[in-house]
Amino acid sequence: MIQSMTGFGKSLLQLPTKKITVEIKSLNSKNLDLNARIPGQYREKELDLRKIIANSLTRGKVDFSLYVEVTKEETSSVVNAPIVKAYMEQLRDIVNADDDELLKMAIRMPDSMKTEREEIDETEFSSIEKAVMTALEEINTFRTDxxxxxxxxxNVRIANIETLLSDIIAMDPDRIAGVRERLRKGVEELKERVDENRFEQELVFYIEKFDITEEKVRLDNHLSYFKETIASEDSNGRKLAFISQEMGREINTIGSKSNYAPMQQLVVQMKDELEKIKEQLLNVL
Structure with missing residues (x-):
């Protein structure tokens, strides 16, 4: 069973004072390329989240986003009372205004507000981890589909190549017979007496150069191995890519050795099917 590297997963988490949205999107890539967008208060847990995602999504260009929406009155900024009072005392010596006006001016001054860093609640973060796992389950289901x-x-492309290989095997005897006949006619046109034994020896040597028996056997083995790998429990796009490269070598060799137009036409069709296979493999996990 193979998986695609393309997928999308989303999970919503409702907490007492905030709503958290987890989104994970992946596209094809040679390795795992993880980009994380996490609010500042959860930065210290980024490595933990990355590890969880990396263990589930082994390859692909992955975008992980964690959005936080405050749903109830809650703020991490508080008035820095001592600083505001000090500003008001200084302003009272400079301007003639009542306390309300002085407060409006003081609150605009630097350091009049202070932000208290929130500590991460472990129970809350545990809920976030579960939401991430839910999004990962969703994206993996998407990838499987x-x-x-x-x-x-x-499988359709492999079946097409197998059919074309069968056609090549079927026409190979005619190809060899044609090569033999062309050589014999060429010798007859020379109008010279020929030693039949020597002619047969040279003919065998010549035909061996065009023999594609090994290539046919190896290509058939590669096709079988490709199908076995697809049917295995693990999704291994890299292995399938390596097998397709070996298939390409055998197909190219058959084309260069064939020296026979009908067979070369079949080789072109095989190459076309193989290119489509390689394009699809770019997105296999």
Whole structure:
């Protein structure tokens, strides 16, 4: 079973004073490229969250976002009373105004407000971790569903290559017979007496250069291994990519050795199917 690297997961967490939204999006990438957007009060827990995500999403360009919306009156900023009083005393010596006006001026001065850093509530963070796990389950379900569509398409492409390989195997005897006939006609046109034994030796040597038996066997083995890997429990896009490269080598060698137009046409079709396979593999986990 294979998985796609494309996916999206979302989870909502309602706390007594805030609503937290977790969103995770992934696209294809050679390795894990994780970008995290986390509010300042949770920065100290970023490494823990990254580890949780990395253990679940092994590859892909991943965007992780944690949004916090305050739903009840709550503020981390408080009036710095001693500083405000000091400002008011200084302003009273400078301007003639009542306390309300002095307070309005003092509150605008630097350091009149102070922000108290909130400590992370471990119970709250435990709930956030559960929300992240829920989003990860959702994105993995998305990836699995996308993987099923990819697997179906890849199996169709592999079946097409297998059919084309069968056609090549079927026409190979005609190709060799054609090569033999062309050589014999070429010799006859020379109008020279030919040693039949020597001619047969040279013919065998010449035909061996165009023999594609090994390539046909290896390509068939690669196709079988590709199907086995797709059907395995693990999703391994890298292994499938390596197998497709080996398939490409055998197909190219068959094309260069064939020296036969009908067979070369089949090779072109095989290359087209293989390119479509490689494009799909870019998105396989």
């Amino acid at each position: 996308e993987g099923k569509a990819l697997e179906k398409d890849l």
